[in-house]
Structure formats: C-alpha cells, structure tokens
C-alpha cells in the first residue's frame with residue numbers, strides 16, 4: 121500500500137501558474153523551458169524500433185523497453201494529464217537529476233501526478249538488476265524515447281527546431297520532460 125508523505129503541505133496545482141512552473145526549472149539551471157499541452161506530444165509505434173534495433177540498452181535496463189510503457193499504454197497515461205513541461209538542460213548538466221528534482225518540487229506544490237522522463241538510459245547502477253527489481257525505483261526514470269515518445273517531432277511541434285537531434289538517447293541529448301497535471 122502506498123501512503124502519503126508526512127508533513128508535506130500540498131497546494132492545489134491549479135493555483136500554480138505555468139510561469140511559476142517555468143521559474144522552478146530556470147532556478148535549477150535549465151537552458152530552455154516550455155509548458156505545453158499534452159496534445160503537442162507525438163507518440164509512435166515506430167519509436168520502439170529504434171530502441172530494439174539500434175540500442176544496446178534494449179531490454180537491459182528497467183528504464184528502457186521492454187520494461188517501459190508502449191506507445192499505446194503511454195497514450196492511455198497521457199489521457200490523465202493536460203500539461204507537461206519540456207526542458208533543455210545545458211550540455212554539461214545531468215538531465216536525469218534535473219527532471220527528478222523538478223518532479224519532487226512540483227509534487228510538493230500539489231502536482232500529485234508529476235512524473236519526470238529523461239534523455240539517457242539509467243546509469244545509477246554498474247549492472248542493472250533486470251532479473252529482479254530495480255534497486256532505486258524512487259530515482260530511476262525512463263527516457264522519453266523508451267515511452268514511445270517521438271522526441272524530434274514533439275520538439276518540432278512546439279517550435280524547438282533548434283533542439284532536434286536525430287539520434288535520441290545519446291550523449292549530448294539534453295531534453296527531458298515532466299508530466300504536470
């Protein structure tokens with residue numbers, strides 16, 4: 121059974137403006153931030169092909185396919201959200217830490233469903249425990265690509281042509297996302 125965190129004052133998320141959410145991300149050092157409608161997120165069955173036939177992490181991390189939602193499952197998940205925040209981290213920054221930190225801060229502000237997704241396969245353990253359970257499920261987060269999100273098309277949808285990289289989940293890929301509400 122999952123219990124509520126004690127001593128955390130939850131504010132109704134609707135009282136938190138998009139500008140305040142953006143400010144949180146900028147305070148953490150994000151280079152670019154945008155709050156978008158989830159309708160601007162493009163999903164694709166084909167995205168999984170790039171993971172399965174081209175990435176050595178496929179089926180080797182709890183945060184990568186086949187352990188992550190398919191694009192159909194992600195479409196169902198997105199039906200429970202209206203907004204998401206896209207971040208671009210500076211090249212030298214840790215995108216995973218940024219989205220996890222933002223997810224925590226936003227949950228404390230009342231975004232109960234806040235959930236972060238990163239840019240690179242999880243590297244918290246030397247060897248992922250795929251034969252059993254994740255060792256750090258509170259910290260491990262999937263990549264956008266691993267959840268069937270067409271990252272390049274989504275960036276084009278929101279006018280972030282400058283951030284498009286055609287090889288996702290590689291070094292220098294610095295796009296993360298936090299689902300908000």
Ligand code: SF4
Pocket residue numbers: 181182183242243244245246247248249250253254255256257259260
């Ligand atoms: S935290 Fe460890 S066990 Fe969990 S996904 Fe990351 S590498 Fe695997």
